[in-house]
Amino acid sequence: xxxxxxxxxxxxxxxxxxxxxxxxxxxxxxxxxxxxxxxxxxxxxxxxxxxxxxxxxxxxxxxxxxxxxxxxxxxxxxxxxxxxxxxxxxxxxxxxxxxxxxxxxxxxxxxxxxxxxxxxxxxxxxxxxxxxxxxxxxxxxxxxxxxxxxxxxxxxxxxxxxxx
Amino acid sequence: xxxxxxxxxxxxxxxxxxxxxxxxxxxxxxxxxxxxxxxxxxxxxxxxxxxxxxxxxxxxxxxxxxxxxxxxxxxxxxxxxxxxxxxxxxxxxxxxxxxxxxxxxxxxxxxxxxxxxxxxxxxxxxxxxxxxxxxxxxxxxxxxxxxxxxxxxxxxxxxxxxxxxxxxxxxxxxxxxxxxxxxxxxxxxxxxxxxxxxxxxxxxxxxxxxxxxxxxxxxxxxxxxxxxxxxxxxxxxxxxxxxxxxxxxxxxxxxxxxxxxxxxxxxxxxxxxxxxxxxxxxxxxxxxxxxxxxxxxxxxxxxxxxxxxxxxxxxxxxxxxxxxxxxxxxxxxxxxxxxxxxxxxxxxxxxxxxxxxxxxxxxxxxxxxxxxxxxxxxxxxxxxxxxxxxxxxxxxxxxxxxxxxxxxxxxxxxxxxxxxxxxxxxxxxxxxxxxxxxxxxxxxxxxxxxxxxxxxxxxxxxxxxxxxxxxxxxxxxxxxxxxxxxxxxxxxxxxxxxxxxxxxxxxxxxxxxxxxxxxxxxxxxxxxxxxxxxxxxxxxxxxxxxxxxxxxxxxxxxxxxxxxxxxxxxxxxxxxxxxx
Numbered sequence: 220x221x222x223x224x225x226x227x228x229x230x231x232x233x234x235x236x237x238x239x240x241x242x243x244x245x246x247x248x249x250x251x252x253x254x255x256x257x258x259x260x261x262x263x264x265x266x267x268x269x270x271x272x273x274x275x276x277x278x279x280x281x282x283x284x285x286x287x288x289x290x291x292x293x294x295x296x297x298x299x300x301x302x303x304x305x306x307x308x309x310x311x312x313x314x315x316x317x318x319x320x321x322x323x324x325x326x327x328x329x330x331x332x333x334x335x336x337x338x339x340x341x342x343x344x345x346x347x348x349x350x351x352x353x354x355x356x357x358x359x360x361x362x363x364x365x366x367x368x369x370x371x372x373x374x375x376x377x378x379x380x381x382x383x
Numbered sequence: 384x385x386x387x388x389x390x391x392x393x394x395x396x397x398x399x400x401x402x403x404x405x406x407x408x409x410x411x412x413x414x415x416x417x418x419x420x421x422x423x424x425x426x427x428x429x430x431x432x433x434x435x436x437x438x439x440x441x442x443x444x445x446x447x448x449x450x451x452x453x454x455x456x457x458x459x460x461x462x463x464x465x466x467x468x469x470x471x472x473x474x475x476x477x478x479x480x481x482x483x484x485x486x487x488x489x490x491x492x493x494x495x496x497x498x499x500x501x502x503x504x505x506x507x508x509x510x511x512x513x514x515x516x517x518x519x520x521x522x523x524x525x526x527x528x529x530x531x532x533x534x535x536x537x538x539x540x541x542x543x544x545x546x547x548x549x550x551x552x553x554x555x556x557x558x559x560x561x562x563x564x565x566x567x568x569x570x571x572x573x574x575x576x577x578x579x580x581x582x583x584x585x586x587x588x589x590x591x592x593x594x595x596x597x598x599x600x601x602x603x604x605x606x607x608x609x610x611x612x613x614x615x616x617x618x619x620x621x622x623x624x625x626x627x628x629x630x631x632x633x634x635x636x637x638x639x640x641x642x643x644x645x646x647x648x649x650x651x652x653x654x655x656x657x658x659x660x661x662x663x664x665x666x667x668x669x670x671x672x673x674x675x676x677x678x679x680x681x682x683x684x685x686x687x688x689x690x691x692x693x694x695x696x697x698x699x700x701x702x703x704x705x706x707x708x709x710x711x712x713x714x715x716x717x718x719x720x721x722x723x724x725x726x727x728x729x730x731x732x733x734x735x736x737x738x739x740x741x742x743x744x745x746x747x748x749x750x751x752x753x754x755x756x757x758x759x760x761x762x763x764x765x766x767x768x769x770x771x772x773x774x775x776x777x778x779x780x781x782x783x784x785x786x787x788x789x790x791x792x793x794x795x796x797x798x799x800x801x802x803x804x805x806x807x808x809x810x811x812x813x814x815x816x817x818x819x820x821x822x823x824x825x826x827x828x829x830x831x832x833x834x835x836x837x838x839x840x841x842x843x844x845x846x847x848x849x850x851x852x853x854x855x856x857x858x859x860x861x862x863x864x865x866x867x868x869x870x871x872x873x874x875x876x877x878x879x880x881x882x883x884x885x886x887x888x889x890x891x892x893x894x895x896x897x898x899x900x901x902x903x904x905x906x907x908x909x910x911x912x913x914x915x916x917x918x919x920x921x922x923x924x925x926x927x928x929x930x931x932x933x934x935x936x937x938x939x940x941x942x943x944x945x946x947x948x949x950x951x952x953x954x955x956x957x958x959x960x961x962x963x
Contacts, residue, residue: 281690
């Protein structure tokens with residue numbers, strides 16, 4: 220099962236490597252890991268996408284909590300939540316019909332063309348991973364020059380919040 | 384008070400009440416060593432290798448319950464310490480290890496004696512710090528001791544760049560009285576509802592079993608455990624790490640469990656209907672095949688570390704908390720309870736256990752013309768009245784010590800259970816003897832293990848430590864040889880110890896007394912003579928039977944009921960055994 224684990228961690232040097240090291244040392248999967256500072260600059264928030272049996276996920280939660288720098292851990296996929304990922308795709312749009320097609324696709328997927336240089340379009344797209352995959356599938360593989368994805372982040376709906 | 388960074392390091396140790404620092408100087412810690420030179424409150428113990436420093440601090444910590452402190456230089460100083468740090472980590476022993484680091488400006492430049500100490504130690508510490516400002520030293524030291532000693536204890540590394548300890552930069556010093564770390568709040572009290580549930584389960588048990596581990600020792604809960612067990616009259620087994628918490632001479636004791644545990648302990652584990660795991664972590668050497676582990680039992684698990692619970696074995700009633708507190712609460716709850724365990728069921732359970740015990744699984748040939756290792760350990764027990772601190776290395780001798788010494792008090796049995804570090808015994812004995820100057824300290828070792836840290840004989844001379852080294856010399860890495868005999872058709876690949884030194888002469892050249900004992904009849908008198916030399920380290924080279932194996936044995940991946948016994952010890956299978 221796929222899980223989205225949110226971690227509040229002290230914003231200190233080495234904190235990220237403690238988490239990454241834990242996953243590799245104990246053989247847990249990491250599909251993606253994102254991290255950035257929160258509104259409280261002493262704290263970073265990490266989102267880890269992982270897969271595993273219930274026992275493994277329970278251990279991941281416990282082992283994360285055991286790290287001295289970790290303030291809080293929540294598996295937000297246990298409840299109602301919103302998940303988003305950012306993607307930027309650079310596409311060769313030298314052919315006029317590709318230009319039109321890209322504009323249409325961007326509209327359909329609620330993306331934006333954020334840069335045009337030398338007949339190369341950069342499309343920005345946000346959404347769940349599946350939506351981003353669908354966009355990539357819709358674009359001709361040969362015209363894709365470069366793709367970058369942020370990895371998923373997520374937040375629980377409603378009152379539930381990961382706070383100190 | 385204005386102090387330099389180096390002075391703050393030492394003053395922090397004083398304020399923590401540290402008696403000994405085990406260490407070895409080098410470039411990156413020279414400022415700190417200068418600060419050590421100018422005071423006498425904290426005694427520095429100069430080892431001969433940094434691994435020895437960590438093991439000595441570890442032995443000190445295990446035997447006293449206080450944190451062990453280590454000071455080493457950057458680079459090789461730190462890497463040499465890693466084995467000892469990992470040893471402490473796997474057995475949850477509180478250490479504070481101060482490692483020097485190259486000057487801040489040089490970090491990351493592959494400078495002389497530079498390694499990423501924080502990175503290297505990260506997977507084998509409870510926590511670690513790299514100090515970046517002199518103003519942070521005092522608070523970091525306070526945090527280090529706090530983290531090492533609370534919750535599930537463990538080693539903490541504090542890495543200090545040389546410039547931070549500069550004697551010319553002095554700042555105001557005040558050691559924090561308390562510390563609170565928002566991200567670190569170990570649970571101490573057990574959940575009352577869970578405790579109630581556990582007590583109900585205990586009272587309903589027909590074939591109960593107590594399985595206690597190193598957590599009981601770490602929590603100083605020996606008295607509580609003994610009272611709890613004796614009140615219930617339940618059989619109790621202990622892990623290698625838990626020996627002595629319940630006395631080996633206690634009436635409810637059925638011996639150690641696991642790979643080299645007793646037949647009765649392992650069979651009782653297999654057949655029990657209620658298992659009470661106290662401060663134990665279901666290690667693979669204890670459980671054997673997880674699929675076949677305690678197949679009939681409901682399990683209660685008390686542990687301070689939530690991640691220990693349901694890690695290897697699913698349990699019915701988990702209780703997170705300090706063992707001592709939980710046992711006190713459980714005993715209160717037991718007193719309040721109107722019902723008591725079914726005495727008839729318990730009596731018939733004990734009858735079954737006695738049948739298993741009757742096989743005498745630890746039997747060995749007492750008429751052998753060769754010295755049997757078990758015999759040496761039994762004689763050691765006699766000569767020391769079972770009251771010595773016993774450290775050990777790793778292998779057959781370690782198992783013989785665990786099986787035959789019979790520990791009646793906690794913190795007397797000092798061994799590397801989790802990591803299985805050869806070379807642990809002698810330096811650990813140094814730490815133990817320093818902490819207990821008037822007590823008997825024996826290091827049970829083998830001729831292979833002892834050579835991994837034998838240089839510490841020199842340290843023992845420098846500090847007048849009258850350790851008794853009991854070396855069971857079978858000219859083999861005994862446990863490796865045993866596995867090769869059982870599982871590799873006696874192909875003894877690289878396990879024979881050729882070119883051994885003359886240990887008597889070696890010991891003498893280190894300034895101690897050496898003895899070689901070759902006949903069973905001389906064992907007792909030699910031990911008596913050695914222990915009579917109260918101010919001398921005596922190194923005893925016992926030439927033992929090369930072919931002796933450790934029994935019983937559960938092969939890796941087998942169940943508790945699938946023990947390998949010496950042939951003459953296999954008891955008649957009791958067919959009248961009824962299982963629910």
